[in-house]
Amino acid sequence: MTDTRTTPKKASDLFVECLESEGVEYVFGVPGEENLDLLESLSDSSIKLVLTRHEQGAGFMAATYGRHTGKTGVFMATLGPGATNMVTAVAYSQLGGMPTLAITGQKPIKHSKQGRFQILDVVDMMQPITKFAHQLHSGDNIPSRVREAFRLAEEEKPGATHLELPEDIAAEESTARPIPASVARRPSAEPKAVRQAVEAIEAAKSPVLVIAAGANRRMTSNMLNEFVEKTGIPFVTTQMGKGVLDERHPLFLGCAALSSGDFCHRAIEDADLVINVGHDVIEKPPFFMTDAFEGDARGKTSKVIHISNNTAEVDPVYFPQIEVIGDIANAIWQIKEAVTPQDAWDFKRLLCYRDAEIKHSDPLESDDRFPIFPPHLVRQIRQTMPDDGIICLDNGVYKIWFARNYTAHLPNTVLLDNALATMGAGLPSAMMSAMLYPERRVMAICGDGGFMMNSQEMETAVRLGLNLTVLILRDDAYGMIRWKQANMGFDDYGLTFGNPDFVKYAESYGAHGHRITSSEHLADVLAKTGEAKGVHLIDCPVDYSENDRILNHDIKKLSAKL
Template identity: 40%
Template sequence: MNTAAVLVAGLEQEGVEHVFGLPGEENEATMFALRDSDVTFVPVRHEQGAAFMADVYGRLTGDAGVCLSTLGPGATNLLTGVADANLDKAPLVAITGQGGLESLHVESHQKLDVVEMFAPVTKWNAQISDPGIVHESVRKAFKTAEYEKPGATHLELPEDVADEDCDVEPMEPRQRVRRPEPDVPSIDKVRELLADAERPIVIAGNGAVRTDASDDLRAFVESYDLPVAATYMGKGAVSDDDEHSLLTLDSGEHEEASDAIESSDLVITVGYDIAEHDPADWNPEKDTTIVHVDSEPAEVYEHYNPDVEVVSDIAAAVRELDACCEEIDAEFERGWYDDLREHILADVSPEPDEGDAFTVKAVLPYLRDAMDAEDVLLSDVGSHKMAIAQNFVTYEPNTCIISNGLASMGISVPGGLAADLATDANVVAATGDGGFMMNAAEIETATRMGREYTILLFRDDEYGLITEEQVEHRGEHFGTELQNPDFQTFAESFGIEAYRPESWDELEDALTEAVPSDELSLVEVVLD
């Protein structure tokens, strides 16, 4: 076996089923090793699409998604999706080719220091410079990518090393590293804060979803009638159908969640990462009493300076909080947030008149009705993302996927393909016209693979979110207007079904038909 074959054997050992990427001269040995393996190679139309596919696959499954490129421009194209995975805490392993070792000391064709370039956007990366380290490198890449908090890793394989004979065997994966139980002194301090509290509130972050802590969190808030507000990436940790849910931390039309935090006397954050939502929005005066429950210590930030940090396995910590409340026989004020929840629900469920123009917010209840609780909505980035984050009611963890770390446009169409691979549920990829056109070519990849998901395309012929912000700041906008193709004809050119509803009844019919179907389809919603 050569080094490339051992690398691919390592992927098989790790349970990898798909590698998303583009072939090149410098990864030729890896390509043919993939051909002879049980791993399915998925040729994509752009390396960014490959990275987004690996990103979404990792976030939904907890197993590292894998993307592949050649050197130079292939690697630079991969970079954005790798960075997105790293900031969204999605496990991903990127593999890039490189020229031979004998040429790396001089300027050469397409040569970039790819390892140095990927270092700031990964948890760990390395060049496989010797066949004897390939097995350890693959195992470390997956172990590092997948343990909490997960993220991206990167391996570079020079073409001459890839072709060298290799006599090492892939390393067998072991049980994943898990965080310890919470420490007694921290829990004792939390117990004191809970004993003095009357109106605690919970903020559920990405970690509550990512670490399967949802069941424990739901039991905790049910036992003590605690309100919960989620970050955009924590949606579904507690069902929005639950009377304790205040939906999401707001940064838009409704401010009830901030009002609830302001009225509370103790904030318990569970799996919260400040990259998800700036604490300055809900702790502007820096005087909120905070308990930080997470797998890592809190970032140092003046608006997020927790009184107590419980650093441990998140689910185990939530169970300890539950026990603390039972031990002190906690009797928190009941139902103080009920009116706030009623206002939120009324706001997120508008009933348009037949002649009203389409808005993202008003479309979402129709989409929700067309989707089962376990179906997955993946949002691209733009003004529609804000509406989805704040208004799309979510019932189960990991069923509303929003990128809010790097928050990169273009993730939705390729991400929908990966989501369809990762789950048996129906998938909807929601996108604006700006993000759609960035990676629309991956529709061809999806049709070639026979994938079945729905692209919900909101068209406003501009970069709408930037228009809104410019108008808010300056009273006018510049450089945001777009000219689009006929999206229905564009979609049909790939051989997929396309809808362009012109009334609310037609919208309902289109979504009801498209979402549960066994076909790839596009529903274009033209916004006023």
């Protein structure tokens, strides 16, 4: 009998065997000739290849897989232009804390006869935007390098890793075998730090909880819910912390979607203790540690407790006084078990800010003008989406409206990017969500600018047989930058463009196209597409004319009066 443990196999087969050992389900990508050995090995594996129309789309899908599952999403490309096309998606997963492995091909490194044709130092290019980047020099080293890439991708803070597999290394033989993952547990927070946090919470008069991106992990949601129910401490979320707790909760104070001056920002400023859970300075800060935190005109000072897997990165506006470092869910559990709710706590003023925000938002959300008014659009989408429905936002000014006004009911049901904040990710993210959760309703919400950056993935969505709604908010401009331009007092210049007929564009891919003509029509189309199979694109004109007045002026004036 042949001993398979010592039988040589092609290195690309070994590479795929290592991926299978890590539990990889999909590899997304656009292969090139330098990947053909790997492609052949994948064809005989349990892993499904998802061929996309651009490497960026493959990377966004892999990152979204990582975000939903906590497991590493894998995507591949060839050398040179294929690798450079990956870069935005690699940075997206690195900054956003989504575990991924990017695999690139390369010309033979031992006996190449093509000079410098298409040659870039891809590993050197990837190193600043990954946790780990490595060129494989030997088939025998594949198991250890693959295991290391997966370990680092999933270790807190999760992020991007990269492996380059040259043609000649992929074709050589090896007797090596996959290395199984070890059983590892994240360390628990130090009891003395927990005690300090508990004492600070009990001594406070009006503490507030801020839930950020790092809290968006399994188990953390349950622990935070128990903490809020026991203590009655109200909470704010950052954009990437949306949905960790159900935002219909009476203690929800809002999402810190604007930079400052919103109602929830005023609540944080009035609190004398901020319990900041999972904060990452990669996000726009939900509060600034100046003024009230250093002592305001009334002599009031505030403190910040930093609860996270990692120590706080010192920043000009963020320098917490107490740090509780370790597994976040465990840290919250320890604090929850030890803390005693205090009769002296008073949250009336904090809660009044949320009441004022709702009072301000209600008439805006009821405005059914056409083209569609953004707050009204958000209300319509929320009304049509089930509790577990998933919306995947591209980047644009509408992201602010959805972050502020769309109440998330469950974790990872509002996928937006407040780290790299790239355009073009909405459609691929929704495609991945629809693949993972075919029984749930999924909607990509894109501006016309962001949609056109990866619109070719409509073909991929149709080919995969996905059930998906793609809502395009059309203003024929780069709306967010136009909003900023207006706020800075500059002339309206250089930010408008033309668009294709989106209905015909969708139909050309084999999808279904719909063009909105009124608010009532939007409600009808949303209801019908929610029940229908297949890929549906909705061309929805939007009215952004009041963005500057409402977001930059009205909200700040109203909140300052409270």
